Amino acid sequence: MANLGFLGLGIMGHHMARHLIEAGHNVALWSKSPEKATQLAEDKGGTAYPTPAEVAENADCLFYCVGDSQMSEALALGPDGLIHGAKPGTVIVDASTVAPSTSRKIHAALAEKGVHFLDAPCTGSRPGAESGNLTFMVGGDLATFESVKAYFQPMGKKLFYCGGSGLGLHAKLTQNLILSNLLSAFNEGLVLSTKAGVDPNLMLEILDNSAAKSGLISFKAPYVFRRDFSTNFSVKWMHKDIGLMLDSAQELDVPLPLTALTRQLFQAAIAQGHGEEDICATIQVLESITGVEV
16 A cells, blocks of 8 residues: 555546555545545545645655646646655656656756656546556656556556656657547548448448558547547547647657648637547538538
């Protein structure tokens, strides 16, 4: 049993924290919406605290999962942030998908206080968080990662150490780059084939038995066919991630022409009011233009 912390109890964070509690750890909890932390503590255990700093005071290793770079920096370094409560030797793990440059800034600030920091973005969306089968891509000091590796296990079974600070995030952004572009290709292809008269279910069967087979498409297509756009991973957060990809590419002088176009598809979906829906809702942009429903 360890003294852990978890901050950020949204679609994924709630379940990640729950798994740590159910694994028998003492878990200090915080959420921007205090009632979420209080309710989880009442339902499953753990202790809710009013500020991130107080969570850090009561944890030897803590995880957090928030929406964007600004939230991550404020949580770690803000007036009531983790930096003000963490003891030297504490390990802080950011499971969010944020800018690698922001992550390295947090890493440097915490290191001055003797606090260890890992960037460990995860993939698997809500189903992976619910089942405890997330995949983590970890950046930072290897010895630090090895010292807390066991605490990841209740939340995810696949752990990839990617190298120094920020490299876990670069790996995650690459994974989401390919995923978002695959989804864009699926949207174009299925709208085209459907308008031409090919049955969407037949088209999916063909794809599943061809070199174009994709786990993403096989998983997402049935949601599209039954018009279920409930959120596993929202359009607005993928749009944010694509922006991070393009920013990183600019820093590294890498052209990403397909990804730039894909971001416009996600921007159009947000403009049409689909920002809070699942990423598969982006197909509705092309459907609205062509008058076709897949």
